[in-house]
Amino acid sequence: MHVMKKPATHASLPATGERIVREIERAILTGKLRTGDKLPTENTLCVQYDASRSLVREAIQALKASGLVVSQRGSGSYVAEKSWEQPLRRSLERYTSLRGDIRAFRELLDLRMMVETFCIRRLAQPESVAPRERVLACLRRMETSQDDIRRFGRADLEFHHEIVLGAGNELLAIIYQGLIPDLGQRFADATYTNVALTKQTLADHRAIMAALTALDEERAVGRLIDHLEWSKRHFEETLDKSDED
Numbered sequence: 001m002h003v004m005k006k007p008a009t010h011a012s013l014p015a016t017g018e019r020i021v022r023e024i025e026r027a028i029l030t031g032k033l034r035t036g037d038k039l040p041t042e043n044t045l046c047v048q049y050d051a052s053r054s055l056v057r058e059a060i061q062a063l064k065a066s067g068l069v070v071s072q073r074g075s076g077s078y079v080a081e082k083s084w085e086q087p088l089r090r091s092l093e094r095y096t097s098l099r100g101d102i103r104a105f106r107e108l109l110d111l112r113m114m115v116e117t118f119c120i121r122r123l124a125q126p127e128s129v130a131p132r133e134r135v136l137a138c139l140r141r142m143e144t145s146q147d148d149i150r151r152f153g154r155a156d157l158e159f160h161h162e163i164v165l166g167a168g169n170e171l172l173a174i175i176y177q178g179l180i181p182d183l184g185q186r187f188a189d190a191t192y193t194n195v196a197l198t199k200q201t202l203a204d205h206r207a208i209m210a211a212l213t214a215l216d217e218e219r220a221v222g223r224l225i226d227h228l229e230w231s232k233r234h235f236e237e238t239l240d241k242s243d244e245d
Contacts, residue, residue, distance in 0.1 A: 013058060016051045020059035028068055028079055039069065039077040092178025102236065108179060109235070113228050115176050116160060119167035120208075120224050124217035131166025132212050138162055139209050142202055152198060159205055163224075197234070204230065 013021065027033040040048065045056045060077055063069040070080045123131050138159035145151040157180060164176040204227035211220035 013062060014055065016049055017055045017059045017062075020045060020049050020051065020056065021062050024059075024063060025066075025068060033079050035079050035081050037079045038075075039079070041076065092175060095178075105235070106232075109228070109232050112176070112179055113225065115172050115179075116163055116224060116228065117221050119164045119169065119172060120212070120220050121217050122167040122169075123163060124212055124215055124220045126215060128166060131162065134162045134166060135159060135212065136209060139205055142205060146195075146198055146202065149198065156201060156205070200230070201227075 024033070024039065033039070039045075039060070042053055042056050042060075045051065045059075046053055049056070051059075060069060060071070064071060064077075068080055069077050071077045122128060123135065138155050141155035142152055142159065145155055161176065161180065164173055167173075204223070208220060208223045208227065211223050
């Protein structure tokens with residue numbers, strides 16, 4: 001039976017292969033190699049690191065798996081677009097998926113609240129018309145999805161994601177994107193369990209949107225904090241019940 005070989009990672013590579021990965025990684029993250037730049041050829045890397053062709057290829061595969069590098073058939077390997085954001089986002093995604101204790105969840109929720117409350121202030125400014133319209137579109141999808149809990153949950157997560165994207169702070173957006181895939185899904189699984197909870201969530205989001213529409217920055221922040229605190233309490237109660245079971 002054929003067994004598919006797993007992509008190389010830093011941990012699975014020999015010392016020389018790990019050195020190749022780390023030095024190319026450092027060159028990308030420090031700007032020595034920029035988006036679209038072509039990496040040295042396999043032959044050049046073999047000579048530079050006194051490494052076999054197979055080891056160089058494994059190192060390149062590890063860089064591709066981390067999102068830093070892309071390959072073009074017959075042309076070579078290149079620095080990926082926005083490659084600098086991948087290590088941070090992937091580290092946060094890995095952290096949120098691996099840490100399952102209640103303390104870690106509380107800390108992640110605190111981080112989420114800090115990011116969202118900062119960003120919603122930007123959306124309450126008069127010039128943030130387009131971002132507010134995108135948040136409103138998410139609210140409309142929530143309103144038309146009350147009978148479809150899964151679709152409702154996706155629209156809810158998109159509502160909060162658009163708040164962060166709309167602030168125009170690229171670093172905060174990357175941090176948030178690292179938190180949401182795992183943490184957001186766990187929220188959804190715990191929250192969208194019955195119609196009453198869906199109605200509560202929808203009422204909270206309508207209140208947040210009303211404050212944004214009125215350009216009332218402090219009320220928007222207050223409504224958002226109230227909602228996230230309620231979600232946090234409900235989430236912790238759900239975890240406590242699952243522990244009892």
